[in-house]
Amino acid sequence: MLARPSGRGPGGSHADPLPLLVACGGDGRIDDVLALEGDPTNGEAVYLDTCASCHGDDGSGGSGPDIASESESEDELAEVILFGEEDMPAFDGDLTDQEIADVIAYLVDVLQAG
Numbered sequence: 001m002l003a004r005p006s007g008r009g010p011g012g013s014h015a016d017p018l019p020l021l022v023a024c025g026g027d028g029r030i031d032d033v034l035a036l037e038g039d040p041t042n043g044e045a046v047y048l049d050t051c052a053s054c055h056g057d058d059g060s061g062g063s064g065p066d067i068a069s070e071s072e073s074e075d076e077l078a079e080v081i082l083f084g085e086e087d088m089p090a091f092d093g094d095l096t097d098q099e100i101a102d103v104i105a106y107l108v109d110v111l112q113a114g
């Protein structure tokens, strides 16, 4: 089932300037992702497709850092995956919110748990 935030029309005439969106819209997008239940099995497929080239098949790192041996909160994971950080690309829009929730579930339940 698709849960849509109520009370907001699609698009609209008020195009916020991008820097304002980035500065003020962050928490809302993180909440959007964290509201979804992640599926670690699908998350593994997303991870191998999208993340493993930089972070390694098992998360132990490559051109990107080791993300298996530290545990970050789901909030922090959602933030870095949505918006990127330094050389880490942003995936908001590139992956669906569900795919991001799935990959977070895979990181927390599988990679960081092992």
Ligand code: HEC
Pocket (backbone or CB within 6 Å): 047, 050, 051, 052, 053, 054, 055, 063, 064, 065, 066, 067, 070, 072, 077, 080, 081, 085, 086, 087, 088, 089, 091, 103
């Ligand atoms: C093009 C290479 C690249 C890809 C693709 C990539 N990352 Fe990253 N990632 C990085 C780099 C580089 C950093 C370190 C960013 C920094 O210096 O702050 C990073 C940082 C992170 C961090 C934070 C680690 C920390 O110690 O703060 C997480 C979590 C993460 N990536 C998860 C992912 C996930 C999940 C995906 C797939 C959806 C992904 N990354 C795809 C390069 C990449």
